[in-house]
Each structure stands twice: as structure tokens, then as C-alpha cells.
Amino acid sequence: MVLHGGFALFYLESHVQSVHMWRWPFTRYISLAMVNATILWIVVKIRLNLAWTTVAEELLNFAILAVLMYGYFKIQDKDRRIKDRLFQSANWDALTNVQNYAAYDRAIGYEFYHSVGQHRNLSMIMFDIDHFKHVNDTYGHLAGDEVLKGVAKTASTTLKQIDPKIILYRTGGEEFNVLLPNYTMEQTQPIAQQIFDAVAQNEVEYNGQTLRVTLSIGVSGLTVQDRNPLDFYKRVDANLYHSKKNGRMQITTA
Structure with missing residues (x-):
């Protein structure tokens, strides 16, 4: 029982010490591991009346195992961090910190077929920034980046x-x-309006300039005529195009 508890503590300690960014992590880790191991084997020696040479051999074996375990957990942690970065770059837009097209493409496929199969409601809002090219041409692309970040943050918060x-x-x-998902058009339209209003009221500061932007928005809900996600997308996109073609700064629903 004592051995099992000691090894469980050792495993936990190995993991904690190897993944935390403390000063001298290996020195801290091996010192704590050997102190605990020494205490453990002294208890075992007393209970089983072992020779000191046996205890010394076991402590040497433990030290070798501790080094191997430290390396194992470091490799595991590095692998996890690499996977996290790959997942982040594959699914998130680096500039705005919202999910990207690849994530959207997976989500729309899942939500479309799930909604059709379960006879659920599904709505979509699509919007873009009015006269964004003018912002880039007038103030520069860094200003455009600030506008994108500001719009994404405002919409996400809303x-x-x-x-x-x-x-x-x-x-x-x-x-x-x-x-x-699970939103009707009647529920979705006020949400689109809230995004529209929040962005219109927001100000983006850049290089001493105060920039204000507006949105053109298209909104639609899933219909029985939609045979695939692209049909659904095209109708929402057509509503967005209608808003842009008819003066921008408006919401089109259908």
C-alpha cells in the first residue's frame, strides 16, 4: 500500500514538475522526487528490515526512472502544445481571434444536415463592412486591420x-x-439588428483618427427547398448582396 501510494505521488509529481514553467524545473523535480523516494524507502526498510545496500540500489533505480519519466512528460507536454497550436491555426483567424472559414465550413455542414434530419430550425446571419476598401485606401491596411478587429470584437461581445x-x-x-441552430427567423432578426446597431455605435481609434463603420447584413432561415448547405448559403449571400446593392447600411431578410 505504501509503495502504491508512493508511486502514485511520484507519477503526479513528475507530471506537475515537467509541465510547469518554474525556475530550474529539472532540479526542483529531481530534488523533490528523491526526497520523497528516500522517505518512502526508509519506511520500507524499517518495515521489511532491508539492508542499506538494497535501499541504495533501489534509490539509484528510482533516480534513473525519475529522469526517464521527466523526459516522457516533457515530450508529452510538447506534443500537446504543438497540437493546440495546430488546432488554433486551423480553426481560428489570427487577426480577429474569431473562428475562420475552415471552422465555418465544418459547422455549416454539420448544422445543416442535423437540422434537416431532426426537423430543427436553423438561421444564418451574414454581414460585411461597408466601404472597407475605402478605409484601406484612405488610412492604410493597418487601419483596416484595426477596423476588422473592432468589428469582430463588438459582434462577438454582442x-x-x-x-x-x-x-x-x-x-x-x-x-x-x-x-x-434552433433559431427561427423571428428570433434571428432582432439579433441581426443588435449586431448592426452595436457596430454602428462603435468607434475605432487609429493613429489619431476616429473611424466609424457600418454593416450590410443578409439574414435567412433554412427552408425545405434547401438541398444542401450551398443552397442555404446562396440565399443568405443574395440577401447580403441586396443590402449592398441598395445603398448598404441595411439588413435584408427573406
Whole structure:
């Protein structure tokens, strides 16, 4: 029982010491491990009346095992960090910190077929920034980046206040999509309006300039005529195009 408890403590200690960024991590780790091992084997020696040479051999074996375990956990932690970075870059937009087109493409496929199969509601909001090219041409691309970040942050904050499960995706240069599973059009339209109003009221500061932008928005819900996700996307996109073609700074629903 004592041995089992000691090895469990050793395993936990190996993991904690190897993944935390403390000063001198290996020295801390091996010192603590050997102190605990020494105490453990002294208890075992007393209970089993072992020779000191046996205890010394076991402590040497333990030290070798401790070094190997430290290396094992360091490799595991490095592998986990690499996987986390790959997942982040594959699914998140580096500039705006919202999910990207690849994540959207997977989500729309899942939500579309799940909604059709379960006879659930599904709505989508698509919007882009009015006169974004003018911002880039007038103030520079760094200003455009600040506008993108500001719009994404404002829209994300607005959505989280409404429903934390709703996800914002950046699907193009200045284009964003929002998927709303289980939302009817009647429920979705006020959400689109809240995004529209929040962005219009927001100010982006850049290089001493105060920039204000507006959105053109298209909104639609899943219909029985939609045979695949692209059919659904095209209708929402057509509504966005209608908003842009008819003066921008408006919401089109259908």
C-alpha cells in the first residue's frame, strides 16, 4: 500500500514538475522526487528490515526512472502544445481571434444536415463592412486591420450577451457569418439588428483618427427547398448582396 501510494505521488509529481514553467524545473523535480523516494524507502526498510545496500540500489533505480519519466512528460507536454497550436491555426483567424472559414465550413455542414434530419430550425446571419476598401485606401491596411478587429470584437461581445453558444466566423476579407441552430427567423432578426446597431455605435481609434463603420447584413432561415448547405448559403449571400446593392447600411431578410 505504501509503495502504491508512493508511486502514485511520484507519477503526479513528475507530471506537475515537467509541465510547469518554474525556475530550474529539472532540479526542483529531481530534488523533490528523491526526497520523497528516500522517505518512502526508509519506511520500507524499517518495515521489511532491508539492508542499506538494497535501499541504495533501489534509490539509484528510482533516480534513473525519475529522469526517464521527466523526459516522457516533457515530450508529452510538447506534443500537446504543438497540437493546440495546430488546432488554433486551423480553426481560428489570427487577426480577429474569431473562428475562420475552415471552422465555418465544418459547422455549416454539420448544422445543416442535423437540422434537416431532426426537423430543427436553423438561421444564418451574414454581414460585411461597408466601404472597407475605402478605409484601406484612405488610412492604410493597418487601419483596416484595426477596423476588422473592432468589428469582430463588438459582434462577438454582442452575441455572447445574447447566447454564449452562438459562434461568429470570419469567412472572407471583411465578411463574417453567424450560425444560429434552433433559431427561427423571428428570433434571428432582432439579433441581426443588435449586431448592426452595436457596430454602428462603435468607434475605432487609429493613429489619431476616429473611424466609424457600418454593416450590410443578409439574414435567412433554412427552408425545405434547401438541398444542401450551398443552397442555404446562396440565399443568405443574395440577401447580403441586396443590402449592398441598395445603398448598404441595411439588413435584408427573406
